[in-house]
Each structure stands twice: as structure tokens, then as C-alpha cells.
Amino acid sequence: MTKTRQPLYYHPYLFIITLLSIAISSCSERFAHTVQQVPPPAEVSAADFSNYKDSTIYVAAGPHYGRSRLHTFFYGKHYRDVWTLPVEVPVLDIGTAHGGLTPMKLGGSRQTINLRLQDTTGTEYVLRSIDKEPASALPEKWQQSYVANIVRDATSATHPYAALTLPAMAEALGMYYVEPELVYVPHDVHLGEFMAPMGGTVALLERRPTGDQTDYAPMGRAVKVKSTRSALAERLTDNDTYFDARFYLRARLLDMLIGDWSRHEDNWRWAEIEHDENAYTYKAVPRDRDNIFYRLNDGPIPWLFMQLDFKPHFQTFRSKLKNVEKLNSSGRNLDELILAELEWQDWEEVADSVQRLMTDEVIEKGFQTMPDNIAALSAPDMTAKLKSRRNQLLQAASKYYNALAANVQVVGTDKKERFEVEVVSEEEVRVRMFKIKREEGTEQQLYFRTFRASETDEIRLYGLNGKDQFYISGSTKPGIRIKIWGGAGEDNYQVEAKGSKLGKRIYINDTLYRNEFNVDKYTAVDIDNNQRAKDFDAAGWLLRYYLD
Numbered sequence: 001m002t003k004t005r006q007p008l009y010y011h012p013y014l015f016i017i018t019l020l021s022i023a024i025s026s027c028s029e030r031f032a033h034t035v036q037q038v039p040p041p042a043e044v045s046a047a048d049f050s051n052y053k054d055s056t057i058y059v060a061a062g063p064h065y066g067r068s069r070l071h072t073f074f075y076g077k078h079y080r081d082v083w084t085l086p087v088e089v090p091v092l093d094i095g096t097a098h099g100g101l102t103p104m105k106l107g108g109s110r111q112t113i114n115l116r117l118q119d120t121t122g123t124e125y126v127l128r129s130i131d132k133e134p135a136s137a138l139p140e141k142w143q144q145s146y147v148a149n150i151v152r153d154a155t156s157a158t159h160p161y162a163a164l165t166l167p168a169m170a171e172a173l174g175m176y177y178v179e180p181e182l183v184y185v186p187h188d189v190h191l192g193e194f195m196a197p198m199g200g201t202v203a204l205l206e207r208r209p210t211g212d213q214t215d216y217a218p219m220g221r222a223v224k225v226k227s228t229r230s231a232l233a234e235r236l237t238d239n240d241t242y243f244d245a246r247f248y249l250r251a252r253l254l255d256m257l258i259g260d261w262s263r264h265e266d267n268w269r270w271a272e273i274e275h276d277e278n279a280y281t282y283k284a285v286p287r288d289r290d291n292i293f294y295r296l297n298d299g300p301i302p303w304l305f306m307q308l309d310f311k312p313h314f315q316t317f318r319s320k321l322k323n324v325e326k327l328n329s330s331g332r333n334l335d336e337l338i339l340a341e342l343e344w345q346d347w348e349e350v351a352d353s354v355q356r357l358m359t360d361e362v363i364e365k366g367f368q369t370m371p372d373n374i375a376a377l378s379a380p381d382m383t384a385k386l387k388s389r390r391n392q393l394l395q396a397a398s399k400y401y402n403a404l405a406a407n408v409q410v411v412g413t414d415k416k417e418r419f420e421v422e423v424v425s426e427e428e429v430r431v432r433m434f435k436i437k438r439e440e441g442t443e444q445q446l447y448f449r450t451f452r453a454s455e456t457d458e459i460r461l462y463g464l465n466g467k468d469q470f471y472i473s474g475s476t477k478p479g480i481r482i483k484i485w486g487g488a489g490e491d492n493y494q495v496e497a498k499g500s501k502l503g504k505r506i507y508i509n510d511t512l513y514r515n516e517f518n519v520d521k522y523t524a525v526d527i528d529n530n531q532r533a534k535d536f537d538a539a540g541w542l543l544r545y546y547l548d
Contacts, residue, residue, distance in 0.1 A: 035113050035131040037061065038200035040187050055091040057184045060084050061130045061202050065156040076299030078156040082378060087161075087371035089202055092127075092183040094190040097205075101125060103194045112290070115198050116208065123215075124208040127185060129201050130160045132290070157296040159382075161374050163204060163289040165366035166258070167218070172362040173354055175251055176219050176271055176285040180204035182371070209269035209285045219285055222271035228334075229547040231270040231282045236464065236538035239413040239435045239446055240279035243270075243338045246350055248284045252335065253354045255286070256324055256396055257389050259317040262291040263331035264546045293317045293382055319388040324400045333545050340408050341447055344401055344455075351397040358390050405455040410447060414465035414488075414538045417446065421461075421482060423474025423502060427453045429482070431461075436469070453479030463487045465537040470494070474502045485535045486510035495519040509535070 037059050062083035072080065094101050094117070101117040104124075113129040132155045163180045170177035185191070187199035210227075213219040226234075234241045255263050263286075270282040296302050297316040306314070312326040328335065363386050367379040389396075410419070416436035423429050433447035451459055458481040461470065465488040472482065475498040482505060484493070491510060495503050495518070503522030511529045519525065533540035 035129040035133050036200040037063075037131070037184075037202050038187075040196070040200060051095075052091040052093040052186055052188065053096050055093070056088050057091055058086045058088055059184060059202060060086045061160040062156065065153065067153070072299070074299055074301050075150070075153060076157065076296065076302045078295050078298065079159050079378075080156050082374060083156055083160055085373060085377065087374055089182055089184040089371075092185050092188075092203075092205065094188055098123075098125065101190075103191055103198075106194065106197060113197055113201065113203075115194055124210060125205060126208045127183075127198065127201075127203045127205050128180075128288075129198075129203050130182075131155065131202070132158075154296075154302075157294055157302070158291060159293045159295070159378065160202075161370045161378075162258075162292045164369045166289055166292075168366040168369065169254065169258075169358065169362055170286075171218070172357050172359070173250055173254060174357075175247075175254065176283060178206045178209055178285070178287055179218055180206045180289075209287055213271070220271045220273070220283060222273060222283075224272040225285060226270050226272055226282070227548065228265040228268050228270065228545070229542070231272070232265075232337075232542060232545065232547075233538065234280060235282070235413070236411070236541050237414045238279075239415045239417060240276060242281060242446070244281050244283045245338050245342050246346060248334075248338050249342065249347065249350045250354060251284045251286050252328070252331065252339075253351055253393060253397060255331070256321065256327065256400070257354075257358065257386060257393065258289075258292040259294055259315055259327065259389075260289060260292045261294065261313040261315050261327050261330060262288070263328070263334075265334060266546060266548045268334070317382075317385060319385045321389040321392040321396045324396045325403045328400060335404060336409050337411060339404060340410060341449055343449055344398075344405075347397050347401045348394070351394050355390055355393045360387060363387060363390070402455060405451075407458045407460065408449075408451065408456060409460045409462060410449075411462045411541065412464050412466070412468060412487075416466045416468060417463065418469040418471065419461050419463070419484075421459075421470070421472040421474075423472070423476060423478045424450075426476055426479045429453075429456075429459065429478050429480050431459060436467075451480055456480050458483060461485070462535065462541075463489065463491055464541060465489045467491065470508075472496070472502065472506060474498065475500050477501050478505050481505050481507065483507045484509065485531075486515060487531070487535060488537045490514040490516075492516045493519055493525075495523050497522075 065080045065083040098119045100120055104116045104118055107114045107116055111132045111134045115127040117125045134151050134155060164182060167177050167179050183203055183205045185198050185201045185203050187195055191199055207216060209219060209225050211225060213222045213225050219225055235243060267288045269285040269287055271285055273281045273283060275281050294315060294317050296314055297306050313329040315323060315327045363383050367375055367383055410431055410433060412433065418434045418436050420432040421429060429451045431449055432445060435444045435446055437443055461484045463486045467489050468486060468491045470484055470493045473496040477500060493508055495506060497503060497520045501522050503520040507524045509526045509528055512527055517525055534543050
């Protein structure tokens with residue numbers, strides 16, 4: 001059969017590429033961008049700009065998002081009415097705020113202007129610009145193009161004051177959190193070398209989640225708050241350390257409620273709680289809530305973008321809580337590690353608790369923290385949607401639990417562990433992991449979970465480094481595949497089949513180097529002397545994550 005060649009515009013990918021090519025070829029200075037709401041004065045002097053205490057300013061977060069009817073029709077209404085509405089904002093007096101702040105360094109992503117500051121006690125704060133500049137991530141030759149202009153315009157799909165609503169909700173749920181404070185950063189001489197990038201900007205000022213927080217209840221008065229890289233490295237190298245999975249799940253369920261699709265590893269910090277000498281529990285501190293209550297799919301061009309599934313985790317905040325697997329894709333790596341120990345009963349209990357604590361009053365209190373005229377404009381619709389999503393939380397939690405339960409990773413450390421797998425029946429498999437004493441006995445149970453074939457297709461055990469032991473027993477062939485990667489170290493494998501063909505569902509991957517295999521004839525042993533770094537040890541496992 002002869003195929004008819006379709007016109008270019010029938011193919012959405014080629015059509016968009018063509019439009020981009022045309023746009024890029026017409027680069028122009030017309031589309032210069034800034035995250036500053038107020039341009040600098042002709043001259044700044046210490047005499048004129050010395051005290052801003054108790055001052056306020058009326059300013060719109062993004063007047064440039066006010067576009068023509070034609071543009072809005074094609075690209076979406078988004079939150080343009082919110083961005084273009086002037087609000088009363090307190091002026092930050094850097095010399096007196098929090099006892100006096102000293103600017104230290106610029107940081108953050110290329111899209112957000114961040115400025116770190118320090119008070120007289122050494123406590124760090126951060127200023128994060130409300131407006132974003134995503135076009136700065138484009139190649140330099142594109143940054144003055146029409147494409148850059150459209151990429152920048154997509155920021156109007158975010159709500160500039162959304163993060164202000166969360167502390168009241170997080171506190172009600174018993175979570176840790178940061179407290180953003182809406183401020184206007186003037187062209188203040190106290191900014192020094194940072195006046196040009198930061199002066200004239202509406203920003204969120206918040207305590208930086210790092211270091212000693214013993215005087216700060218919202219972060220659990222933790223002696224130390226660590227980055228994800230540091231917490232993961234501790235967890236993967238030391239089997240006395242673990243993440244508080246139920247506490248983390250509470251935060252992830254709130255993410256689903258508010259539609260936060262950007263929960264990658266760098267958007268978390270971890271309160272370090274010592275539960276034994278040199279042994280720690282890590283409790284989640286969410287940060288960077290830039291993409292909650294997202295409103296994207298309200299114009300033909302954003303709709304087409306969504307149909308291409310180029311960024312499947314971009315989800316419009318609607319009354320119906322759905323597509324949770326896509327919504328959570330940026331946080332999937334952490335979810336698979338931290339939530340692997342929780343069974344459905346745990347999820348059900350935590351989801352029920354979140355649902356009960358997230359009362360109508362708590363939701364309404366959260367939205368009252370927005371500027372009054374913004375709350376009047378946004379709160380009725382957004383609170384109604386959030387209440388609706390809360391009522392669907394148990395069903396959404398069940399869907400995401402089932403997505404994670406299909407293939408589960410049980411990850412050891414670079415220390416010695418003993419993995420015990422008991423095939424109870426074709427339907428049920430129990431997995432335990434123990435810390436091994438130096439004298440080769442076993443002591444503390446590190447992991448226990450019962451898996452069911454109705455939920456789980458495959459269990460994956462990773463020993464990482466250390467002299468690990470894997471003991472599999474049972475009298476029947478399981479309905480769940482059991483795959484084992486021993487990693488580095490001298491490992492021991494034992495399959496006790498008890499007269500069954502147990503090994504037909506067991507797959508072992510390791511090197512020949514000083515590993516001992518006492519398995520039945522059905523067990524598949526894959527000798528691989530060139531193992532992937534990601535399966536080998538703690539340092540390799542860290543390659544799986546997006547880390548700063």
C-alpha cells in the first residue's frame with residue numbers, strides 16, 4: 001500500500017519545530033527580561049536610602065504578563081490577573097530585619113534570583129524572587145528571541161503568592177516547613193554589590209533550611225538540617241541511619257493535594273535527629289514551592305504542549321485529583337527508596353490522618369495569608385478545588401501506592417546486611433533485612449515488609465558494598481520475581497528450596513570475585529564482572545539522583 005505523505009502541519013512535533021525555527025531566526029532586543037518590578041533610580045545614596053522600617057509599597061508582581069486578548073486566547077489566561085494586580089508589600093529594611101541582615105552571595109537556579117543573607121547570630125536567610133526568568137536556561141542566542149518571550153510568559157501559569165498559603169497547612173499536618181515572608185527589596189545601599197541583581201524586586205524572605213535550627217520549631221528544632229546529597233550518603237553508607245518514611249509520606253500526600261509537580265531531590269532538606277550515638281533519623285523539610293496550584297491547560301497552545309506529553313508531570317490544578325503517577329514523576333526516585341518499607345495499611349493510616357487534619361478551616365486559614373486583594377480574587381476558586389482534592393485523597397494515595405508497589409527496591413548499605421526472603425505462598429513473600437554484627441551474628445532488624453502478588457510483580461534487593469548475606473527459603477514457586485544485585489563486597493547466597501521449584505523466580509547478578517553461591521539448579525545466576533556503578537555501592541547509587 002502506498003502511503004500518502006501528510007502536510008507538515010499534520011505532524012505536531014515538526015510543526016512546532018518549524019515555528020521555533022522561524023522565531024529563533026528573528027532574534028531581537030525587543031524581548032529583554034528582568035525579574036525586577038521597579039527599575040533603579042538614577043542615583044542611589046546612603047543619605048536617601050537609609051531606613052525602610054515600617055514602609056510599604058504598592059507593586060504588581062508581573063505587569064508584563066498582562067497581554068492582549070489574542071495572545072491570552074492562544075497562550076492561556078493562567079494567573080495573569082493575579083500577576084498584574086498591584087498589592088501592598090512591606091519594604092525590607094535589611095539593616096533591622098531579624099536583628100540586621102548581611103548579604104552574602106547569590107545562589108539558586110538560573111530561573112530564580114536568590115540572595116543568601118546572615119543575621120548577627122550566624123543564622124542564614126534567603127531572598128527568592130517572586131518572578132522567574134526561565135529564558136535564561138536557553139542557549140544565549142535564543143535569549144532575546146520570541147521563543148524566550150513565550151517561555152518567560154509561561155511563568156504566568158504559576159501563582160506568585162501560592163507559597164504563602166502552606167505554613168498553616170503544614171503546621172496542622174504536623175510537618176516541618178519554611179515560613180516565606182512577602183517583601184519588597186529596595187535599591188538599598190546595604191545590598192552592596194548585590195543591588196543591581198536584587199534591588200527593586202518583590203521576593204520571599206525565609207529562613208534557609210540548613211545547619212543548626214535548634215531555636216526554630218517549624219524545622220523541628222533540629223541540631224542540623226542537611227542537603228539531600230548528604231542525607232542519602234549517610235543512609236547508604238551506614239545501616240544505623242534511616243529516613244522517617246511515614247513523616248515523608250505525609251509531606252508527599254500534601255504535594256498531591258496542592259498539585260506540586262516539582263519535588264525533585266534538590267527541593268528537599270532533611271532534619272537530622274540523633275536516635276542513638278552516631279545514628280540518625282532524617283525527617284523531610286520541603287522547600288521551593290514555586291509550582292503549586294499550577295494553571296496551564298487553558299489555551300490551545302498549552303493544550304497542544306500537554307498532548308505531546310513532553311513534560312507529563314506538568315499538571316493543571318483541578319478539582320479532580322488524578323494522574324498522580326505523572327504528577328509525582330520528579331519525586332519518584334526518592335519515593336522508591338524512602339517509601340519502600342511501607343505497606344498499604346501505613347499509607348491508609350497516613351492518608352486518613354492528612355484528610356482529617358486538613359479541615360475546611362485549615363485550608364481557609366492558609367489562603368488568608370495572601371495579600372487581601374489577591375485572596376479575594378483567588379481564594380474562593382482555589383479553596384473549593386483544594387477541598388475537593390482532599391476528599392479524594394484516599395483514592396489518589398491508593399493509585400500511587402499501587403504504582404510504587406509494582407516494582408519495589410530494598411536497598412542495603414556499604415555495611416554488612418543479611419537479607420532474608422521467605423516465600424510463604426505463591427501469593428505472599430516476606431522480606432527482612434538485618435544489620436550484621438562484626439562477629440557475623442544478626443541484631444537490629446532494619447526492614448520488614450510482606451509483599452503480595454496481587455500488588456507486586458518484582459522485588460529487587462541491592463546489597464551495595466559490604467559482606468552481605470542473601471537467604472531465600474520456601475516450599476513453593478512465588479508469584480513475584482525476586483531479583484538480587486549483590487554489588488561490591490564478598491557476598492553469600494543461599495536458596496533453600498524445600499522440594500519446590502523456588503529458584504525459577506529468583507535471579508542473581510554478581511561478580512565471580514569471592515562470592516559464594518549455594519543455590520538450586522533453577523536459580524538464574526548472571527555473572528557480570530563489569531557491573532554498573534549504579535548497582536555497585538553507595539557512591540554509585542547516588543548517581544541515580546538529581547543532586548546539587
